[in-house]
Amino acid sequence: MARFIGTIEGEVKTTSFKILLSTSDVEKGSFVKINHEVYGWVLARIGGLKRYMQDGEEVLIADARTIGYKQNEQVLIPKSPFKPNEKVYSADKELIQNVMGLSKNRKNNIYLGLLEGHNIPVYLDIQKTIGKHVSVLAKTGAGKSYTVAVILEELLKNDIPIVVIDPHGEYSTLKYENDDYDAMLKFNVKPRSYRDKVKEYAANIIINPDADKLTLNPKFSLEELIDILPMRLTDKQKSIVYDALKRLEDKDYTIQDLINVVKLEKEKTKWKVISGLETLRNSGIFDGRPITEEDIVKEGQASIINLKGTEPQIQELIITKIARSLFNAAKSGLLPSFFFLVEEAHNFCPERGFGDVLSSNILRNIASEGRKFGFYLCVVSQRPARIDKNVLSQCNTQIILKVTNPNDLRAIGQSIEGFTSGMENDIRQLSVGQALVVGECVEQPITVNIRARETKHLSTVRIKEKITPMKRETGFIDKIKPIFLKDESELSERVDMEKIKIGLERSKRRKTLRDRIISIFLKDK
Ligand SMILES: Nc1ncnc2c1ncn2[C@@H]1O[C@H](COP(=O)(O)OP(=O)(O)O)[C@@H](O)[C@H]1O
Ligand SMILES: [Mg+2]
Structure with a gap:
């Protein structure tokens, strides 16, 4: 039984009308339905809500916008308005999914989360979502990387090849199961590890010991x-x-x-x-057996290019070289369609005036031409205003989380067709983990509570905490000593112990080992 929530009130237009609510638990953004005398059930959405006193009684009024009804794969708006005083009901799952163009089952789709206000699962058509290039934009800490990881999990389930440009080394946690059971329960998600599907490469394998060494082909034009x-x-x-x-x-x-x-x-x-x-x-990135395009782009595999601990110039070089060789291979039809994710995209394809970097050109080319060769780009950034406008405007699936900076909001507005001030307000008011999804994968923009991850999330906020200087407490020396002085027996296998010992004896005469380590780390003390 559909839930009755009120009646249409006052002047009725085909695209907008007011509802006199008979219940106070209706939320902004929720979907309602009205039976039209000619067109049958029509979907509409609550915009704003107003509450006031009239003749000693509280009145609750909602502004609603007509979304439409589905006919021959098209969403149409009725050509005549609803009757005044027509009954309004809470919309059912079936009608919302139909009219909003959401898929009905999880299989072969991207399960992104739950539709805000309705707890209806949002399943997006993979091709319509990633096939149009994707941008994931929001201020720091709003949930970009989390959302991206959810998408990666879904693509891995569907064996879509993935390449991740990962400046913070945060995506290798796809190998580990999430342990936040409450969150997963809420979204009907089971913990899962993608260990066998994740291949991690790093230029700096000293600080990324779990990764394979990244070696690029030294052949150049x-x-x-x-x-x-x-x-x-x-x-x-x-x-x-x-x-x-x-x-x-x-x-x-x-x-x-x-x-x-x-x-x-x-x-x-x-x-x-x-x-x-x-x-x-x-740079060391050309030493060894180079990885091939086929090593990087493989069905059912996410290749993570972990750039943590790599100098910015070398990072640019790596991205440029990989993006170019993959683009050429894709153009020659040598690769299956794949998803290429660039985190911190403002650093790799900055807007003019924010520096020119090596990777700009190739990323611009991929943005404008990649789609037809199955090279699907996804750019992620906390500074939309600083990403190359050409790149941003080519990303036709937009996943926007909370943004408050006016310049960034303006840049987002310019890259979205039909952007309204209402949408701008919605974006400002999103909470962490909520996203506005815009693009061909949805009939109209929707707000989604992004589902819990199946895999563990490594927050970069926590990464930053980890690298802030350790407190200089007692025991500090004992903590760092093992980094420098492994067990003596281990050392003796690789190095000439005699030489080291002589050296140590000499220096002991001058300073104790403890003093020397302190002097390296605590120069400012
Ligand atoms: N969908 C979500 N569900 C639960 N927690 C989330 C979600 N999105 C973000 N978070 C929380 O917010 C923190 C920051 O998210 P993250 O994706 O790392 O932000 P950023 O936008 O900077 O990439 C995460 O560590 C996590 O605790
Ligand atoms: Mg992030």
């Missing part, structure tokens, strides 16, 4: 190498680079080989080229 070298080259220098590449063309070469060939040049101007190549070589 001339334009690529000119772009990637950390300096501007003159025409003469470009031709030196060209000659060197030409000579090594058919070989499996390393950066060192390239340096050696350039060294054979007679011109003095070669030294600048060599120093650039040395920077590339010293």
Whole structure:
């Protein structure tokens, strides 16, 4: 039985009307239905609510907007208004799902969370959601990474290949089960680990010991190498680079080989080229067996490119190189469709005036052309105003969590078709874990309470806490000593203990070990 909530009151337009409510538990944003004499059940939504006293009695009035009814896969608005005094009911799940274009079952869809005010599961069509490129925008701590992880879990279940550019190293927790049982119960989610589906690569494997070493292919085209070298080259220098590449063309070469060939040049101007190549070589990301496009993009696998502990310039280089080679492979039809996630996107494709970085060009190309080759981009950022507008406007599925900064709200408004001041207000008022979903995957923008993760969430807030300096309490030295001085027996296998001992004896005469460690860490004391 549909729940009666009130009657239509006053002037009725086809697109908007007022409801005199007979119950006080109706919420802003909730869906209602009205039986139209010609078109049958029509869906509408509560905008604002008003309450006042009239003749000693409390009156509750709601503003409502007509959404429409479904006919031949289209949502239509009745051509004539509802009758005055028509009864209004709370909308049922079936009608909401039909008219709002939400899928009815979990299988083969993205289960994002529950529709606000109705607790109806929101299942989004995968193709309509990620196939249009996605942006996930919100202020820090509003739940971007959490929401993205939910999407990743859903894509992994459906064996869609994923590549994650992960500057904070926060996505490897997809390997661990969530232990927040209350939250999972609320969303009907079971803890799950995606350990066998997650492949983690890092440039810095010292601070990311669980990751495989990331090695990129040192093969470059001339334009690529000119772009990637950390300096501007003159025409003469470009031709030196060209000659060197030409000579090594058919070989499996390393950066060192390239340096050696350039060294054979007679011109003095070669030294600048060599120093650039040395920077590339010293980054270490070209050492070893390079990963191929097919290693990175694999059905049922999330490849996490963990950039934690990697210098910003090298981060840009890694993204550029990976994005380019994947884009070329996708264009040649060598890869299945895949999801490419860029966290902190404002750093990798900044808006003009906020710095120019190496990866900007390729990300712009992917945003405008990637879709047709199955290269689906997802950009995540806490500073929408600082992301390249061209990139942002190509992301036609928008997941917006709480934003309050006026510049960021403006940038979001500019990237969404039909953005209204009502939506801007809604975005300001969202709570953590709530998202406004806009795009082709929904008939109209909806607010979703994002479901609990199946896997553990590692908050970057907590990561930051972890790296704040340890309190200088007693026992501090004992905590850091093991990092430097492993068990002596372990050391002796790898290094010449005699030399170390002599060195230690010498220095002991000057300072105790404790003093030396203190002097390294507590210089400012
Ligand atoms: N959907 C959610 N359900 C439960 N907690 C959430 C949700 N979204 C965010 N949170 C909480 O908010 C914190 C910040 O979320 P996070 O996604 O890391 O923010 P950011 O937007 O900065 O990426 C998380 O550590 C988590 O505790
Ligand atoms: Mg985050």
